Amino acid sequence: MSDFATNVRVVRALGMRSIRQTFRRPQLMAPIVVFPTLLLAIQTGGAGGAVNLPGFPPVQSFLQFMLAGAMMQSLMLAGNSGGIALAVDIEMGFTDRLFSAPIPRYTIVLGRLAGTAALGLFASLWFLAIGLIFGAEIHSGVAGALIAIALVTAAAMAVGGIGAAIALRTGSASVVQGLFPLVLVVLFLSSAFFPNELMIQPAKAIAEYNPLSFVAEGVRGPIVSGIDATELGEAVLAIVAIVVLGLVLSARALRHRLKVG
Amino acid sequence: MESVATLPQWRANLATIAALMARAKNELLRVPGAAIPGVLAPTIFFLGLNGVFGALTQLNGFTTGSYESFIVPVSMLQGAGFTGAAAGVNLARDIEGGWTDRLLVSPAPRWVLLAGTVLSASARALIPATSVFLIALLLGAGWPGIAGLLVTYFMVAAMASVAACWGSALALRFKSQSAAPLMQAGMMGLILTTTAYAPLALLQPWMRSVAEVNPVTQVMDAARQGFIGGVSWAETWPGIVALAALLAILGAWALREMRRTAV
């Protein structure tokens, strides 16, 4: 059996565990989907008049516009929760068992991220369904939906990588959990919830360069207006950038952990 | 052999409430960093809301040109909701750990035990409220005047009591900290399905209907007065009535749950 095949099996096994863990505890899963849904309803109902603002992009409804933001929130929370799960594994000593097995380190992180990806997938499907139920159209139809789903799932994994890096570095679930407000901050400083042109400084300036803005716009495009190659490309690049960041941080954290024990 | 040296009941009650409030402050003063989440969350929300939705003031019919001024009371009340719900989480933790048994086995009346939790939350809510208020002033929100500020702080303290009753009722009902998300989400829903993001006329139709029946809308409008204009009794008393009604209903529920927990 080649090394590669073994590694694939390991990732699959850890991935299945991670996915099972995620969906077996609905009370932990719920906040990742319920809170953003609540916020979606509230923000749509409260700030929906925004569509009448001069300069607001043409949309079918504010709900249609906001779906991407809700998905962004969920994927960020999913990434955070993946980090927490890994930190719990570390606290429990489960990762020690994995570290002392003859498997490459990256399989451990990758396996964990499978759970995060599953959550991202679930969240994207959930919000697309919510959108359709409440009358929002998906402009680019099935293709558009698939693109949105793919981007959200990939972004969830990417953010999960950062969460995993923090977990590996700190080994503490409560620290990772405490970073949750940061998740909100980063999202508010992006165009997840509002068109960048209409945001207020200095948030506007920060959002212009925030990689999450590119992801959000990549997810939103197919839903609201159509599939745009540039937008899509920028979103993918942004995700890649986050992935790279996560990998670099994770690798360093792993080295640190093995040194420190 | 029963003790002869006991205080008259009303003095004993006051002393008990004071002692329970003194204990509650340990949470903030003796646990490093404990105050941070309670202050951070509403402050972040304030900054975020402002940066994201600030352009809404350009809409026809918006009651002020300054979104900071408009949403200051939202974040202050959110801080109150968060603090009150957190009091419920602490109570759930105390129940799980057995501490609450000590209180229930004493002859202190049940409402006195509840009052200790609720009043502590009221007092604690002033901390995030002040943090949000100061940051808002820095960002250019209008000075509400002394009367406006007093009204707002009063609404904040009372809202925290309402949230604490809600959190306590859930804690006593489920006896578990896993009810925490429900405590937080409930208050968030209550406070934001009001004139939080925009004036009544500019809300979407379904949200407008909800806001019209939601008592916290009165609280929100009362708390907002000084920031967007002048303070009047006509705008203030509906908020007081709304808070009194919420306190009566949720307080009664919490008390009932406390009585059902023990004999």
Added chain:
Amino acid sequence: MPAIVVQGLERAFDEVLAVQGIDLEVDEGEIYGFLGPNGAGKTTTVRMLTTLLLPTGGRATVAGHDVIREARAVRGSIGVALQEAALDPLMTGRELIRLQATLQGLPGAEGKRRADDLLERVDLAAAADRRVGTYSGGMQRRLDLAAALVHEPRVLFLDEPTTGLDPVSRKTIWEEVRALNDEGTTVFLTTQYLEEADQLADNVGIIDSGRIVAEGTPESLKAQIGHPHVQLQLAEGSVAEAEEVCARIGKLLPPKDGKAVLVEVENGAADIPRVVRALDEAGIGVESLELVRPTLDDVFVAKTGHHLEKDGEGDAEPEAVEA
């Protein structure tokens, strides 16, 4: 007037009957030991008697007050130290006792005075201003006990007061309980340790699966079961011969614990010389001989068919130094 009267007390949780109609009476000034294994219903009973749990049947009075209709009066007359020491790790020992004093309605100055006295009494004066979170298990139990005494209650409820403690801490608690009882306090204590019930209690109620299976003084309960027996390990000679010899002196019992011969003797220690002489005359060498008196565990086995404590558990621990 009895300090505690229980009639047909019952508690059901959904389908399960945790306490199935128990009756008992505790006189004033008595120490009553409620003995039973984990899950027998001891804690449920205590929670009903201390008004923390509503009975689903029957009635009970504590210090003359009905636990359901006069719950507040009951709470003013009792002191309670529960199995989960209800302590706050962020408070100091002194703050906790003073809070308890306030809960009981004592004026501030009186509370302060009693806190000082009680902390001295349970040997926590030095640690009084340290946070409870830094206390050892034994210290926490002593603090819990002190808090239960702040208002000089007529009836003291102790739910498994020494579970998990080392032998030295356990003895300390026992001494304190005896001292309190000497001062007139009625004590209702639950325990899973038969030595504790044996040593402390004036009366013992043995509970299993929600029912009281035996009640009485420790001596009378043990006497019910029968007589002491002699356990023999042989050095030489056949077991069959030894059994024949012993059967003439007392009643043979089935062997257990790896001992060769067990014989019940009516007169206890007085019969030992007879056994020894008879075996010696028969040329049977004895390696070891032990007189075993019935224990409350024997009572438990006789009434329920299983042991109270598993083999090896219990109080046969070497002396340890307190942490």
